[in-house]
Amino acid sequence: MSFEVSGQIFVHDFLNPPTEDRSCNIDLNVINSTGVLTLQKVSPGIQTKYNLNISNSSSIWLTSIDQTCINYRLKDLIVAINLSLRRTCLSIVQSNYPTTDISFEPSDTKVKIEQTKNGKIVSIIETIRIRDSVHIEIGTQENIDENSSLNYLEKIIKINRFNITKTTHESHVNISKSINEYENAMMSFNRLRIFKNLFNSLELSTNWDGVDRRGTILDSEISSISLIPQKDIEYWRGLYNRTKHIDRTPTESSDYVEGVEKLTTILPTMREASSKLLINRLNRI
Numbered sequence: 342m343s344f345e346v347s348g349q350i351f352v353h354d355f356l357n358p359p360t361e362d363r364s365c366n367i368d369l370n371v372i373n374s375t376g377v378l379t380l381q382k383v384s385p386g387i388q389t390k391y392n393l394n395i396s397n398s399s400s401i402w403l404t405s406i407d408q409t410c411i412n413y414r415l416k417d418l419i420v421a422i423n424l425s426l427r428r429t430c431l432s433i434v435q436s437n438y439p440t441t442d443i444s445f446e447p448s449d450t451k452v453k454i455e456q457t458k459n460g461k462i463v464s465i466i467e468t469i470r471i472r473d474s475v476h477i478e479i480g481t482q483e484n485i486d487e488n489s490s491l492n493y494l495e496k497i498i499k500i501n502r503f504n505i506t507k508t509t510h511e512s513h514v515n516i517s518k519s520i521n522e523y524e525n526a527m528m529s530f531n532r533l534r535i536f537k538n539l540f541n542s543l544e545l546s547t548n549w550d551g552v553d554r555r556g557t558i559l560d561s562e563i564s565s566i567s568l569i570p571q572k573d574i575e576y577w578r579g580l581y582n583r584t585k586h587i588d589r590t591p592t593e594s595s596d597y598v599e600g601v602e603k604l605t606t607i608l609p610t611m612r613e614a615s616s617k618l619l620i621n622r623l624n625r626i
Contacts, residue, residue: 342404346395348415350380351388351435355428355612356605357479358530359387359436367429368482377401378487385478387437401491402498413503420520421493422485423527424616427609429483430527496623512549516622519545523615532604533584539608539615540581546618566621567614576600577611 352367353359366385371378377400383390395401395418403414412433419431451466501509502517519542526538547562548554554562557571560578564571580600588594600607 342406343397343399344406346398346401346403346411346415348393348433349383349435350391350393350419351432352391352429353388353432353530354479354481355426355430355527356608358430358532358535360530363477363479365389365479365481367480369429370482370484371487372484373486373488375487377491378485380485388432388435390435401494414498416524417497417502418490418494420524420527421497422490423523424493424620425486425489426483427612428481432528434528436530493620493623496626499626500623511551512622513626515545515549515551516619516626519543519549519619519622523619526612526615532608533601535608536577536604536611537581537584539611540577542615543577543611543618546615546622549622563614563618567617569610569614573610574614577607580607 352365352369354365354367357363357365359365364385364387367389368382369380369391371380376396379394379396381392381394383392393415398404401414401418403411405411415433419433422431453464453466455462455464497520500513500516500520502513502520505514505517522538522542522545526535526542529535529538543563544559547559547566556578557575560571560574563569563574567574579596583593583597583600588597
């Protein structure tokens with residue numbers, strides 16, 4: 342049985358995630374397409390809203406009309422697409438920032454009367470409160486490779502991450518954990534949380550085979566697969582440790598603050614490494 346699947350997805354800029362004063366206007370194009378995936382832009386905002394249409398459910402290996410099964414398959418598809426992207430993030434979850442209302446107490450009117458030789462001068466002083474705000478919109482565009490995305494999706498489905506049991510092989514469990522962390526990073530608007538999720542994903546996918554690699558051994562393994570310099574990965578690991586533990590010295594506090602300030606330069610490379618490690622492991626399933 343085959344059927345058409347439609348739904349809304351939400352997109353934001355990876356490096357400049359939305360905040361209360363920042364939204365996005367992202368253009369996505371589907372390339373290497375056979376017509377399986379169709380995107381129609383609806384509107385920009387905190388996230389840019391798109392309508393996603395899948396012309397044939399069997400093209401995403403979906404045969405059940407159960408809503409839970411459909412939702413799971415869409416989540417896996419979004420992860421697969423995100424693995425092929427670099428600048429933008431897709432999610433099936435819409436986020437909103439609530440606005441805050443401010444009510445000012447009425448101010449007293451001041452009246453000043455001044456007697457002059459020409460008569461009285463009456464001055465009335467009113468306080469006018471002006472609330473100002475600035476809002477910017479980030480614009481970018483990126484291509485979704487349909488062929489690569491569907492290839493990744495097929496491999497993710499084999500993991501069956503939404504139905505992990507006690508008999509599931511540990512390699513599948515570890516990759517499931519890694520995918521979940523990667524998925525959370527793509528949905529987050531907080532750079533530090535993105536960093537921590539991506540590092541967790543990196544560590545889990547690196548150690549998917551049950552070998553508990555740590556320290557420089559972990560760095561070396563990640564570097565050998567991602568082709569990211571080992572010194573960069575060592576720095577990420579040091580910063581990650583600073584996010585987990587208290588700072589005991591001024592040097593440790595300085596290292597943490599410096600690391601947070603560098604996140605805009607760290608995160609793109611870290612996403613690249615995380616994607617490569619996950620793809621490498623998925624290809625070995």
